Amino acid sequence: KTLTTDSTDEIIRLNIKYNFKRIYLDSAGVGAGVFDQLLRNPETKRKMVSVENASRPLENDPWKENPKQKKILKEDLYDHLLKMMERKEIILMDNYEITQSLKSVQFEYTESGRFRIFGRNTHNVEAIMRAIMFTRKKDLKVWINFI
Numbered sequence: 001k002t003l004t005t006d007s008t009d010e011i012i013r014l015n016i017k018y019n020f021k022r023i024y025l026d027s028a029g030v031g032a033g034v035f036d037q038l039l040r041n042p043e044t045k046r047k048m049v050s051v052e053n054a055s056r057p058l059e060n061d062p063w064k065e066n067p068k069q070k071k072i073l074k075e076d077l078y079d080h081l082l083k084m085m086e087r088k089e090i091i092l093m094d095n096y097e098i099t100q101s102l103k104s105v106q107f108e109y110t111e112s113g114r115f116r117i118f119g120r121n122t123h124n125v126e127a128i129m130r131a132i133m134f135t136r137k138k139d140l141k142v143w144i145n146f147i
Contacts, residue, residue, distance in 0.1 A: 004034050011034070012043065101124035
């Protein structure tokens with residue numbers, strides 16, 4: 001129940017405090033409003049990188065006129081999170097909502113042989129996956145803030 005303007009203001013405040021190099025934001029759905037507001041702000045507009053399940057930039061420069069994109073598979077995101085958890089590269093808060101979200105994740109192979117991941121309460125897990133999706137890049141020192 002947070003207003004998009006409140007989220008925008010908090011990101012701007014954190015950017016002033018930490019001077020982020022890049023700000024990765026899910027620009028689909030509700031995040032589109034916050035993303036648009038941050039694109040209009042002179043302090044954040046050149047730092048914004050759109051993050052969506054559908055694709056990610058293949059090139060380092062997200063501002064290139066026609067950057068090449070690679071489709072992101074949900075399975076890759078879950079696999080990356082699982083590997084980071086197994087290696088203890090990410091430590092999640094002992095939080096009921098996060099625990100329940102992790103427990104709700106299910107998978108199956110369909111009759112056609114396709115791998116499918118689903119669940120009733122996966123919102124928190126999917127938010128964590130998006131937050132860490134760029135940690136594979138060697139040049140990033142990632143700090144993740146949840147608002």
